[in-house]
Amino acid sequence: MPDAAEPETAELRENREQQVERLAHRFAFERRTFFRLLGNGVLVGLAAGGAPAQESGRRRFFERHPLPRAISAWLHIAPTGRVTVYTGKVEVGQNIRTSLAQQVAEELHVEMGSIRMIMGDTLLTPFDMGTFGSRTTPTMGPRLRRVAASARDILTGLAARRWKTPRAGLVAENGKIRNPRTGASLSYGELTEGRKIARTIEDDPALTPAAEWRIAGHAAPKVHGRRFVTGEHRYTPDLALPGMLTGKVVRPSAFHARLVECDASRAHAMPGVRVVRDGDFVGVAAPDMATAARAAAAVRARWQAPRQISSRELYAWLRRTARHEEGRFAHTSGTPPAADAPGLKRLQASYEIAYIAHAPLEPRAALAEWKGQRLTVWTGTQRPFGVQQELAAAFHLPLEHVHVIMPDTGGAYGGKHTGEAAVEAARLARAAGRPVKLIWTREEEFTWAYFRPAGVIDIAAAVDAQGHIAAWEYDNYNSGPAAIGSPYRSRYSRIEFHPCDPPLRQGSYRSLAACANHFARESHMHDLAVLAGQDPLEFRLKNIPDPRLRAALRRAAARFGWAARRRLPGRRGFGLAGGFEKGGYVATCAEVEISGRELRVTRVVEAFDCGAVVNPNGLRNQIEGAIVMGLGGALREDIEFDNGRILNPRFSQYKVPRFADLPEIEVALIDRKNERSFGAGETPIVGIAPAIANAICDATGRRLRSLPMLRLGRLPA
Amino acid sequence: MRLLVNGKAHELEAAPDELLLWVLRDKIGLTGTKFGCGEGECGACTVLVNGRPVRSCQVPAAAAAGKPITTIEGLERNGRLHPVQAAFLRHEAFQCAYCASGMIMSAAGLLARNPKPSERQIRAAMNGNLCRCGTYSRILKAVRAAALASRKRA
Ligand code: FES
Ligand code: FES
Numbered sequence: 001m002p003d004a005a006e007p008e009t010a011e012l013r014e015n016r017e018q019q020v021e022r023l024a025h026r027f028a029f030e031r032r033t034f035f036r037l038l039g040n041g042v043l044v045g046l047a048a049g050g051a052p053a054q055e056s057g058r059r060r061f062f063e064r065h066p067l068p069r070a071i072s073a074w075l076h077i078a079p080t081g082r083v084t085v086y087t088g089k090v091e092v093g094q095n096i097r098t099s100l101a102q103q104v105a106e107e108l109h110v111e112m113g114s115i116r117m118i119m120g121d122t123l124l125t126p127f128d129m130g131t132f133g134s135r136t137t138p139t140m141g142p143r144l145r146r147v148a149a150s151a152r153d154i155l156t157g158l159a160a161r162r163w164k165t166p167r168a169g170l171v172a173e174n175g176k177i178r179n180p181r182t183g184a185s186l187s188y189g190e191l192t193e194g195r196k197i198a199r200t201i202e203d204d205p206a207l208t209p210a211a212e213w214r215i216a217g218h219a220a221p222k223v224h225g226r227r228f229v230t231g232e233h234r235y236t237p238d239l240a241l242p243g244m245l246t247g248k249v250v251r252p253s254a255f256h257a258r259l260v261e262c263d264a265s266r267a268h269a270m271p272g273v274r275v276v277r278d279g280d281f282v283g284v285a286a287p288d289m290a291t292a293a294r295a296a297a298a299v300r301a302r303w304q305a306p307r308q309i310s311s312r313e314l315y316a317w318l319r320r321t322a323r324h325e326e327g328r329f330a331h332t333s334g335t336p337p338a339a340d341a342p343g344l345k346r347l348q349a350s351y352e353i354a355y356i357a358h359a360p361l362e363p364r365a366a367l368a369e370w371k372g373q374r375l376t377v378w379t380g381t382q383r384p385f386g387v388q389q390e391l392a393a394a395f396h397l398p399l400e401h402v403h404v405i406m407p408d409t410g411g412a413y414g415g416k417h418t419g420e421a422a423v424e425a426a427r428l429a430r431a432a433g434r435p436v437k438l439i440w441t442r443e444e445e446f447t448w449a450y451f452r453p454a455g456v457i458d459i460a461a462a463v464d465a466q467g468h469i470a471a472w473e474y475d476n477y478n479s480g481p482a483a484i485g486s487p488y489r490s491r492y493s494r495i496e497f498h499p500c501d502p503p504l505r506q507g508s509y510r511s512l513a514a515c516a517n518h519f520a521r522e523s524h525m526h527d528l529a530v531l532a533g534q535d536p537l538e539f540r541l542k543n544i545p546d547p548r549l550r551a552a553l554r555r556a557a558a559r560f561g562w563a564a565r566r567r568l569p570g571r572r573g574f575g576l577a578g579g580f581e582k583g584g585y586v587a588t589c590a591e592v593e594i595s596g597r598e599l600r601v602t603r604v605v606e607a608f609d610c611g612a613v614v615n616p617n618g619l620r621n622q623i624e625g626a627i628v629m630g631l632g633g634a635l636r637e638d639i640e641f642d643n644g645r646i647l648n649p650r651f652s653q654y655k656v657p658r659f660a661d662l663p664e665i666e667v668a669l670i671d672r673k674n675e676r677s678f679g680a681g682e683t684p685i686v687g688i689a690p691a692i693a694n695a696i697c698d699a700t701g702r703r704l705r706s707l708p709m710l711r712l713g714r715l716p717a
Numbered sequence: 718m719r720l721l722v723n724g725k726a727h728e729l730e731a732a733p734d735e736l737l738l739w740v741l742r743d744k745i746g747l748t749g750t751k752f753g754c755g756e757g758e759c760g761a762c763t764v765l766v767n768g769r770p771v772r773s774c775q776v777p778a779a780a781a782a783g784k785p786i787t788t789i790e791g792l793e794r795n796g797r798l799h800p801v802q803a804a805f806l807r808h809e810a811f812q813c814a815y816c817a818s819g820m821i822m823s824a825a826g827l828l829a830r831n832p833k834p835s836e837r838q839i840r841a842a843m844n845g846n847l848c849r850c851g852t853y854s855r856i857l858k859a860v861r862a863a864a865l866a867s868r869k870r871a
Contacts, residue, residue: 093813093850221809228814229802229821231749231789238748246743289739290732361753361761361815361849410751410815411849442754617809621852625812628851651758651847659844662853 034076035196037124041078042188043198044151045071045126046143071126071200073140075104075147077155081175081189083108083115085144088128089136090120090382092360092412094681095618096136098223099216102615103141106208106216107148110175110188117223120384120406130383132414132508134582134679137614141677142207149205158191210612210673217673219617224408235410236365236380237439244367245274247428247438248292250282251448254305254644255505261302267295275299276431283424285432308644309503315352315456318477321501329481329497336471336492343465345531348458351520352706353479355454355504355639356632359656362410363445366425369435374401379422380409387419394423395430413629414508414682415449446649451639452509453502455479457520461490467532469543474521478502480513483581483686486521488543504641510626511682514581515633515689519707522577522690526697536576536694537562546580548609552587552670553578556607559668560589571595573699577690583678585609585670588627588687590663592695597714601631601661601692607668608684611675623667623684630688632657635710655713718782722747723791731778738762738773741788749789749818753847760846763819763826764788770826772845789818792825801825804863805856812850820846824860832868834860 034043074086085104091097097117105112118124120131128140152172159177160167163184171178178185210217227233252259262282264275272287273295282301286292309317324330337344366379375397381387384404391402409416421438429436440448455478462471472490481497509515529539537557541550557563557576565574571594578587591603604627613619636655640647648654689707696715697703704716711717720727722745731740741747741764753761755774762774765787792799798806801824811817820843827834827842834842839860848856 093811093815095812221806222811225806225809226798228811228817229798229805230793231747231818233814234748235751235815237752238742240743240746240748288735288743290735294734359849360813361759361847362751362813363753409813411813413849439752442756442759621809621812621855624854625851628853629849650756651754652756656847656849657851657853658847659840659853659857662840662857665854 038076038084039078040194040196041076041192042151042154043196044075044147044154045198045200046073046147047071047200072128073126073143073147075144075151077151077188077192079189079192079194081114081187083110084118085115086118086125087140087144088120088125088385089140090131090384090406091408092131092380092382092416093410094136094622095222095615096131096140097408098220099137099615099618100140100144101223102216102220103145104148106213107145108152109172112215112220112223114175122384122388122402122404127385130386130417132382132417134584134682137610137677137679138583141614145207146201146205149207150199150201153205154197154199155188155191159186162186162191210677216614217612218615220615222618234407235362236367236378236407237362237437239367239378239407239437241367241369241435244435244437245285245287245428245432246289246292247283247285247425247436248296249424249438249444250284250296250299250301251444252280252305253303255308256644257303257305259301260304263300266298270295270298274428274432276428278427281424281427283428285428285434285436305644310642311640314355314454314503317503318454318456318500322477322498323500324496324498330495331485332494334490334492337462341470344462344470346460346462347524347527347531348460349524349527349703349705351457351459351523353455353457353516353519354637354707355451355506355641356509356637357446357451357639357654358411358413358415358449358509359445359651359654360411360413360415363440363442364416364421364449365437365439366419366421367435367437368422368425368429370426370430373397374403375426376403376405377422377426378405378407379419380412380416381406381419381422382412382414382416383418386417387422390419390423391426395426413510414512417508418450420448442651443649446654447646450505450507453479453506453513454504455513455516457516459520459524461524461528463528463532467529467534467539467542469528476513476517479516482512483514483517483579487546487549487580488525489545504639510629511581511685514579514683514686515630516707518577518579518686519689519693522579522687523693523703523705526575526690526694527703540576540578544578546585548585549578549580549587552585552607552609555668555670556587556589556605559607559666560605562589571699573695573697575691575694575696575698577687577694579683579686581683581686583610583676584680584683586683586687588691590688590691590695592692592699594696594699594715597717599635599696599710599715601663603664604688604691605666605668606684606687607670608680609670609672610678610680610683612673612677613669613671614677616669616671619669619680620667622680624665626682626684627665627688628657628662630685631661631663631692633707634689634692635661636708636713638708718779720745720778720782720786721784722786723788733777733779735778736774737764737776737778737781740778741773747788747790751815751818753815753819758845758847759816759819760823761816761819763822763846765822765826768826768829770823787822789822792821799825800866801828801860801863804859804866808855808859808862810855810859811848811852816846816848816850820848820856824863827860828864828867832864834864
């Protein structure tokens with residue numbers, strides 16, 4: 001069996017991310033099929049990439065033509081008034097099912113309850129690159145708003161024709177078009193008259209400005225919230241099909257191991273057990289979980305693995321294998337100050353960032369079913385269309401024969417871009433001739449998924465006597481180029497990202513390298529401020545030109561009580577960090593308490609600005625969650641590995657934040673009604689590690705430059 | 718063996734090494750109880766046995782035979798949510814909500830034996846439950862609110 005594709009590296013992903021809107025879109029659906037599936041009504045699609053020049057400004061009915069292939073979003077209004085929205089985006093806890101529905105409700109002038117969102121289904125929804133990079137809010141949000149506004153416009157037109165009255169003056173409200181002059185009103189459903197009306201829109205309808213939002217911009221309860229507190233929602237591991245078997249993979253002894261010998265006779269002999277060996281893949285399918293575990297354990301496999309790099313050698317290895325890539329990831333401006341320039345104070349340091357794991361609480365899982373040469377797989381992934389491609393490649397199938405369905409999933413954080421479990425379940429199901437469900441164990445999730453890239457960052461900087469930055473030299477090894485650009489003014493700067501040979505399989509993680517780059521940069525800025533004899537806040541305000549970032553810093557500092565903070569040396573410390581990434585401005589203040597080698601983060605205040613806020617409650621939830629998750633990577637999370645094995649693949653060994661670690665958290669939202677809305681799943685995580693590091697330094701005078709900062713739960717001796 | 722789940726008796730066969738978690742999920746079809754780690758470290762699989770929170774991934778089904786078992790599906794009464802469920806919903810104490818069943822069961826177990834828990838007792842009782850999305854502060858709010866609501870109702 002071919003290997004599942006490697007996850008994209010951070011830089012490749014970023015590169016691709018920018019192409020999301022330009023890519024050719026695939027759409028296998030014909031108009032007729034669509035109406036057969038949905039019933040009659042009004043169907044509005046948005047042409048991907050906007051208006052073809054020759055048609056702009058004109059609306060086109062195409063009742064007798066198949067829908068064009070290049071469509072990025074759909075909306076259907078049934079004669080019953082039911083609204084169905086189709087998007088390839090997926091829900092992994094970031095709450096876009098709710099925030100997208102809010103935006104549709106806003107522009108269509110209907111209640112949220114009448115909207116059904118169909119998401120991440122390769123048969124039903126338009127192609128989508130995937131749900132990552134905080135792209136849903138800035139791209140899919142406006143698209144769906146345009147589709148909804150156009151649908152409202154079409155319905156208004158239908159009403160005008162029916163009443164033989166000019167459309168100006170007709171009012172759309174609450175799922176109805178009303179004529180205030182006559183008092184007549186018709187519901188959207190009635191207006192469809194049971195006909196089939198399909199249209200793509202190419203021009204930009206007027207959208208409701210954020211300042212006038214009535215549904216968007218306000219807190220909305222999570223769609224289907226009740227199903228989650230009653231256990232009713234079915235995540236992938238909860239699905240079942242008649243005759244379904246439970247799958248289990250026999251894992252190699254180490255990464256890159258080859259299977260040299262395999263005796264599966266004992267497993268074969270177990271009743272109801274099916275063993276599959278295909279190249280280096282060995283797995284079993286069994287009637288239940290206990291039998292599957294027993295069968296997998298009964299397989300005697302001998303593996304041969306090459307010698308591999310261990311955590312101890314990690315940082316030296318990264319430096320040794322680093323490449324210099326001219327142009328692409330290197331940026332220089334200004335000229336370096338002379339070595340003997342008077343009045344300059346210099347500071348040079350290196351920072352280290354360990355490999356960490358996403359560890360979503362729902363591990364990778366998939367349910368696969370074959371019908372002849374057609375394959376259907378349910379799986380929790382951020383890229384259903386990517387997994388569809390992986391499956392088509394793995395089984396040599398035409399893309400249209402593979403259907404991937406993504407149930408709302410238990411966490412991803414950038415860690416579910418790939419389809420390992422999907423490919424494995426499908427392989428087992430094909431051999432067994434029955435549907436197979438595979439749920440990865442926690443050890444598998446910690447071992448065979450991919451990791452946030454480890455990295456080394458070197459910074460050499462200088463400040464002048466006035467506290468201005470005179471030089472900024474920055475080299476990032478392996479962790480990635482996201483947010484590598486500095487928001488600080490510097491007379492000279494050289495910034496480079498160096499790709500290396502990663503010893504572990506690595507890929508995206510919430511905010512990518514923005515965590516690492518902010519940790520290094522914001523730690524260094526604190527020290528430069530101290531070197532220049534300035535308050536860390538004043539130093540930042542002086543050197544950061546962007547007014548929105550300055551505003552975020554001021555806001556967090558004011559809420560935190562930065563100016564009034566009391567110094568109790570050796571016991572309590574206060575730290576500040578700020579940054580910008582993916583349309584979001586963030587500023588984080590942290591307070592720590594230290595006694596001996598014990599550290600407690602007692603209070604965190606974060607200000608966040610991502611433009612016009614769509615769902616303030618959902619946004620707060622994301623920010624609070626990002627702070628907690630970031631706390632883990634800052635203090636304790638660290639993948640230890642040795643010669644192709646993960647040494648701590650359990651929650652008892654790999655420590656993620658718990659209730660006991662929870663600081664008091666305050667979030668200050670900066671809602672800018674006149675600015676475009678950006679996503680918030682990622683950027684709020686970048687400030688917490690440097691804010692804590694700066695607070696520790698403030699309290700103890702000691703600079704910790706290695707993530708995670710704690711050793712066995714305590715400050716390093 | 719006979720399992721008493723949410724007030725209903727189920728006669729079924731299970732091998733001695735079959736864990737309560739998988740019997741509930743795969744043999745009885747109650748999938749509200751989640752698998753998160755299989756080592757007793759995350760609490761996603763929490764159910765009540767004899768009214769006490771138990772990690773169902775650590776208990777052989779046989780050990781729970783004959784004892785009253787409550788899962789997330791058994792908390793609702795006549796279409797009314799349990800105060801803990803209602804509080805989780807109102808405070809939106811989740812993101813992906815994969816942890817929610819276990820969180821709610823741990824909290825329901827706590828409030829059943831201690832209707833007036835202190836902040837420290839709440840944190841201690843909940844500390845074995847992980848929320849990777851980091852919604853802990855909302856969960857604490859929800860548990861406090863549920864404690865208050867149950868006391869008012871009682
Ligand atoms: S699955 Fe039982 S404690 Fe994690
Ligand atoms: S809400 Fe996702 S794990 Fe708690």
